[in-house]
Amino acid sequence: EIVMTQSPVTLSVSPGERATLSCRASQNVYADLAWYQQKPGQAPRLLIYGASTRATGIPTRFSGSGSGTEFTLTISSLQSEDFAVYYCQQYYNWPTFGLGTKVEI
Amino acid sequence: EVNLVESGGGLVRPGGSLRLSCAASGFTFSTYSMNWVRLAPGKGLEWVSSITADSTYIFYADSVKGRFTISRDNAKNSLFLQMDRLRADDAAVYYCARVRRLGISRGELDSWGQGTLVTVSS
Numbered sequence: 361e362i363v364m365t366q367s368p369v370t371l372s373v374s375p376g377e378r379a380t381l382s383c384r385a386s387q388n389v390y391a392d393l394a395w396y397q398q399k400p401g402q403a404p405r406l407l408i409y410g411a412s413t414r415a416t417g418i419p420t421r422f423s424g425s426g427s428g429t430e431f432t433l434t435i436s437s438l439q440s441e442d443f444a445v446y447y448c449q450q451y452y453n454w455p456t457f458g459l460g461t462k463v464e465i
Numbered sequence: 466e467v468n469l470v471e472s473g474g475g476l477v478r479p480g481g482s483l484r485l486s487c488a489a490s491g492f493t494f495s496t497y498s499m500n501w502v503r504l505a506p507g508k509g510l511e512w513v514s515s516i517t518a519d520s521t522y523i524f525y526a527d528s529v530k531g532r533f534t535i536s537r538d539n540a541k542n543s544l545f546l547q548m549d550r551l552r553a554d555d556a557a558v559y560y561c562a563r564v565r566r567l568g569i570s571r572g573e574l575d576s577w578g579q580g581t582l583v584t585v586s587s
Contacts, residue, residue, distance in 0.1 A: 361527075394573040396510075403560060403580060404502075404510065409573035415565075416575075447510055451571045454524065455500070455512035 362386050362450050366458035373463060379435040381461045383448035388428050392452035395424055395433045398460075399444045407446075408433065438463070467491040467576040469561050474581030481551050481585075487544040487561030487578055495519075495539035498564040500574060501546050503557035503583075513559070514546065517570045524570065529555075548583070556585045 363386040373379050383393070391411040396404040406415040408424035411431060421436040435442055445460045473485040487499070501513040514535040515524045523535055534547040544561050558580040565575035 392572075396574075398510075403577035404562075404574075405577075406565070406573055406575045409565065409575075415573075449510070449573070451573060454526070455502075455515075455571055457510040457512070459509040 362389060362453050362456050364448055364450055364456050364458035366446075366448055366461050368461060369459070370462045370464060372465065373438055374465065375438050375440055377438055379438055379442075379463055381433040381435075381446055381463075383426075383431040383433070383458055385429045385431070385450055389450040389452035391427050392450055393424075393426070393431050394449045394451065395422075396447045396449065397442075397444045398447065404447065435463075467563065469563065469576055469578035471559065471561055471578040471581035474559065474583045476584045476586065477551055478587050479552060479585055482547070482549045483551065483583060485546040485548065485559055485561075485581055485583075487546075489542045489544065489561075489563075492563070492576075494537075494542040496567055498570045498572075499537065499544045500562045500564060500571075501535060501544075502560045502562055502574070502577075503555075504560070504580070505554070505557040508557075511557075515564075515570050516544070518567075522570050551583075551585045553585050556583055558582050 365384045393411045395408040398404040412424045448458045468490045470488045532550045560580045562574035563576040
C-alpha cells in the first residue's frame with residue numbers, strides 16, 4: 361500500500377494570504393495524484409488531477425505541482441470559501457488518501 | 466448535470482448487514498467505472514471498492530475484502546455495496562464516486578454523492 365503523508369495537519373491563514381499544502385508518497389506515483397477539498401457535511405470536490413491539472417470549474421488560484429513522491433497544492437490568495445479540509449490521493453496503485461490538511465482562519 | 470444519490474445507510478449491530486445504493490443521473494452511467502469511498506469519524510478518506518463500467522473488473526480494499534460486495538445495474542443506473550459481517554470500524558459516511566476518465570478502473574474521482582451514514586453499534 362502506498363502511504364500518503366500530508367503536512368501540516370492544520371494550517372492557520374488569513375483571507376488573502378497564500379497557502380501551501382504538502383503531500384508525500386511513500387513510493388513513486390509519477391503524476392497520478394489528485395487533490396480534493398471537503399467542507400463539513402459536504403462531498404469531496406475534485407480540485408486537481410494529474411498533479412497539476414485543474415478540474416472543470418476550479419478557480420485559477422488553486423494550483424498543483426510536483427511529481428514522483430513530493431507534491432504541493434497552492435492556494436494563491438485565500439478566499440473565505442476556501443477554508444476546508446484538503447486531501448491528496450494517489451491512483452498509481454490502488455487508491456490511497458492522505459489524512460488531510462485543515463485550512464482554518 | 467451529474468448527480469449521485471446514496472441511500473441505505475443506518476444503524477446496524479456488529480456482525481449485521483446493510484446494502485447501500487447509489488442512483489446516478491445526468492451522464493451515461495454504463496460507460497464509467499465507479500468507486501465507493503468512506504470517511505470514518507476522526508479519520509481521512511478511505512477507498513473501499515471499484516467496479517469497471519461493464520463489471521468485468523472488481524477490486525476491494527484489504528479491510529473489506531471477503532465481507533463487502535460491489536455491483537451495478539447499468540439498466541437502472543445504479544451502483545450497490547452489499548456489506549456483510551459489519552464491524553465497529555466500518556462505521557463511516559459512505560460515498561459513491563465516479564472515475565473521471567473512461568476505460569480505467571481507478572483514477573481521479575470527479576463526481577461524488579452526498580454520502581450515506583453507516584453506524585455499527587450494539
